[in-house]
Amino acid sequence: MRNSFLKQNKEILGLNRRNQEYVRPFNPPSSKAIADNKIYTKRLLKKELIQTPEVYKLIRTKKQLEFLDWESLPKSFVIKPNQGTGGNGIMVFYGKKKGKWEWIRPNGTTMTKRDILLHIENILEGRFSMGAKNDIAIIEERIKTDPLLKQYSYRGVPDIRIICFNLVPVMAMLRLPTKRSNGTANLHSGAICTGIDIETGITTYSMHMKPNSIFSDTYELIDSTIDLKENKQLSGVQIPEWSNLLEIALKCQKVSKLGYIGVDIALDAEKGPVVFEINARPGLGIQVANQAGLRWRLEKIKDVKIKGIKHGIRVAKNLFGGEVEESIEAISGRKVLNITEKIFVYDKSADISRLERYKDTKRQLVKAYMDTGVTTSRIDSKLANRIGYINAHKEFDTLNIPKRFNSFKEAQEYIDRYEKEVYKSQDIKRLAKIVEDGEIKVRPVFDIPIKISDKIKITEFISTETTDILCPIVIGRADLTGYLIDTTNTF
């Protein structure tokens, strides 16, 4: 428990650190004031040609409300408080009942003109706003959800939250309205949050707030939607226009001058990406949806000089991509390895029992090639010499085994003959017959500890002398059990 706490403390961003290290120093009060005010935000983003929902009416006073021209409103619209927080006070109307002053809500119920007037009055009185000051009610366009995301949500509008810092998109999630959340994409009301791989825009882990938890904000990981007619698997969904969305989020950051920002974007079926709002204090639940900590990501890019939006996206994709692989690992129980991976090879003198505890153990970082065409892994003899197997090679040379054989049978005979002598050797584990440069050879086999994909394991290596080798280490089938090989990242 204590270890886990300390480990996660290094990775997870908590509220204390978010406020002290990111919100306060990087978000100036003037920018925060813009983010907290939807009207200012819309104006600012419009200048940069970033799309926001179209405003139909702004109601500042009860007098204006009295004279509201209801006829001029389209059938579907949204009412929002200008300075609302956490999605409070937002009301969506899908359509109007024919011949009646009644509007239909996402859950099928209707609201009369009188009810809506009362709701707007509440907004004007500041019931849903920060600091409970008087507020402005915004009547704006209802977003028509992109058909792909529509399949995963219950009625309301799903949105994508992208957290950016220092002009780099750091983490993203998709919020899907559910029946429980009453069609809103608000996590606290019961919406589903799905992590998104920054590199590919593919969804990874998903979570929602436990419905009957005593504590109001306990999250639970889930695999599929929860209350649709036909529930769907949530991971592996490709978010449309992903690079464009990242670009829009960074543009919002640039124009708002918020160093640490959360940008909420919805995908409209006709207009494409539309920015809902920008957030100067984005919540931290996004870490659970991505099963990744924000702290180390933010620390990694704190001192990086980003030249522009494209550069920021490149940095993000290189540094924070790969969540999809982790997700595959969670589903299949297998880790994903690139076809070439950098691995550590430990020195022969290293104390195996202490490898994990001591970072200063003598080791070499080398490139390894994953080759399912060979059974046993192979190591270049020169590398083996460097890590302390020079005497083992000398010992092997004293056996006077011919350099090449005409058949495997002949090679096996030699192996059998020298079996006892090899058994006495401290370093040579056994002899193996291999085909090298088109010739059948007998070579020594060593047990060498390596660290691959964060795991230390003792691996059997055949020492080879071939010059026709891509990497000094080749990992064979025997050591690739439990891994999936990603062939997209080559040399």
Add this chain to the structure above:
Amino acid sequence: MLETSNLTQWIINQGISQIVLEIMISMCIVATVVSIARYIFGNKTYGIYAPIVLAIAYSYTGLRYGLAITLMVILTSLLSYSVLKKIRMHYITRIATNYIILSIVLVFFFILINNFSLGLDNMSNIPPLAFISIAALSDFFIKQYIQKSLKTSVMTLLGTIVVAIVGWFVITRDIISSFVLNNLWIVPLLAVFNVLLGMFKGLRVKDYFRFRLTAKEENEK
């Protein structure tokens, strides 16, 4: 009579009563308890004022009596608000009506206690301001209920009560209050402690449970 240090004696000689001094010290201690609860444990309260007033009120009413009144205040507020919300009326008038109903209910509650004791002591020795302080909780409770949700408000209420109980426990220990009263240098030390706590960036206990990466933990196992 408690023996007092020179500084304490000097302050008392300046015309400040010992009770005032004790309340001031209690305020500092409970305020620090609230800071610790918020920034180390992540416990939400109705600001800092409510738990301080509640803890001091409990120290006058006694914990059992205090909690019983708190329960009455919350239940009455909840009931009266649920009824009043159906009537189209202005916010302040609704809260005012709530207070009137609350005072009537509390009077009946005190009569009940007086006649049937209900396991609680007689209330004649309790200063009336303590009751009002607890009744003020209604305002905080209803405000959050309207702005957020009943669940959020109840959770914050519980957080406030827990912190108030801890505060009550600390300030009602004679050993602690007499020690601080005789060692007033602790008070500025509490301020220094709060400044340091204000710079604390570590994970709150609640954050750890909320944001811990469970899938990652399992994979590592």
